[in-house]
Amino acid sequence: MRWIWIDKFLEFRSGDFARAVKNLTLAEEHLHDHYPGFPVMPASLIIEGMAQTGGILVGEAKNFEEKVVLAKIPKAEFYGVACAGDQLIYDVKVLDLRAEGAVVACKAFVNGLETLLADVEIVFAHLDNSRANQLFGPKNFVFTRQLLGVLDLAKAQQASLAEPAN
Amino acid sequence: MATQEEIFKKVQSTLVDALGVDEEQVEPGATLQGDLEAESIDFLDIVFRLERNFGITIPRGELFPENLTSDPSLISDGMLTPKGIEELAERMPYADMTEFAKNPEVDRIGDLYTVDMLVRYVASKLASK
Numbered sequence: 001m002r003w004i005w006i007d008k009f010l011e012f013r014s015g016d017f018a019r020a021v022k023n024l025t026l027a028e029e030h031l032h033d034h035y036p037g038f039p040v041m042p043a044s045l046i047i048e049g050m051a052q053t054g055g056i057l058v059g060e061a062k063n064f065e066e067k068v069v070l071a072k073i074p075k076a077e078f079y080g081v082a083c084a085g086d087q088l089i090y091d092v093k094v095l096d097l098r099a100e101g102a103v104v105a106c107k108a109f110v111n112g113l114e115t116l117l118a119d120v121e122i123v124f125a126h127l128d129n130s131r132a133n134q135l136f137g138p139k140n141f142v143f144t145r146q147l148l149g150v151l152d153l154a155k156a157q158q159a160s161l162a163e164p165a166n
Numbered sequence: 167m168a169t170q171e172e173i174f175k176k177v178q179s180t181l182v183d184a185l186g187v188d189e190e191q192v193e194p195g196a197t198l199q200g201d202l203e204a205e206s207i208d209f210l211d212i213v214f215r216l217e218r219n220f221g222i223t224i225p226r227g228e229l230f231p232e233n234l235t236s237d238p239s240l241i242s243d244g245m246l247t248p249k250g251i252e253e254l255a256e257r258m259p260y261a262d263m264t265e266f267a268k269n270p271e272v273d274r275i276g277d278l279y280t281v282d283m284l285v286r287y288v289a290s291k292l293a294s295k
Contacts, residue, residue, distance in 0.1 A: 071207045071210065071211075072207050072208070074183065074184060074211060075183075095214070095218065099226055100210055100226060123207070123211050123214070125207060
């Protein structure tokens with residue numbers, strides 16, 4: 001299984017806002033266990049999807065030079081569930097971005113932007129570079145090629161849409 | 167200009183949101199780490215919230231100084247030396263050092279972060295706006 005919990009960016013405004021989509025399908029193994037006969041997307045994985053959306057948004061603002069890690073979730077309120085076949089949309093807004101880290105406000109919607117599913121706030125910390133290098137080496141283990149591929153895909157799709165059809 | 171009481175109320179609600187504590191727990195003398203169980207990452211969250219709630223800018227290390235005990239010459243037998251206390255007071259001008267100075271154990275530095283200290287810090291930032 002790949003640890004990527006968003007499928008595509010729908011909108012990306014550097015340092016400000018991102019909207020990503022996550023489609024839920026029965027091909028995802030975890031939905032069969034959570035729960036048998038009632039495939040509900042776990043709230044923790046919805047938060048992970050928001051954190052990936054927000055983490056890329058925060059990382060991109062500093063050209064992915066910082067190691068951005070999820071530090072704290074001060075607020076997470078859920079108002080319903082999302083099941084296999086549903087589509088989740090994650091809206092993430094940067095509330096604050098500074099040298100030490102960032103805080104983002106996230107909303108999850110289900111099947112369009114009418115139904116609010118969750119309201120979450122996430123604090124990210126920028127790992128101290130010298131300490132992180134000691135522990136993990138210079139490689140940026142947060143922004144792997146795999147995760148950044150989602151952003152690359154959105155850019156490629158945008159570029160292909162902008163090209164005139166032959 | 168906001169009064170001390172107004173600033174305290176806003177600091178109180180900031181800490182309730184950041185730390186998930188009850189309003190009654192956030193008394194002026196409460197310590198952030200000891201009484202309100204704040205962890206290091208909560209300090210970043212508190213800085214974010216104070217900036218947003220009061221419309222102030224808090225430069226890195228100004229409210230919660232970093233590397234306070236990195237200079238070994240300021241510490242002797244787990245206690246801050248008189249010079250260390252002096253330097254600490256300089257870096258934390260909003261903290262009440264009276265009690266700490268009587269028993270300046272390094273492990274007690276965290277007790278200087280109190281609700282009152284935040285109120286004094288915010289009041290001075292608002293006054294200089």
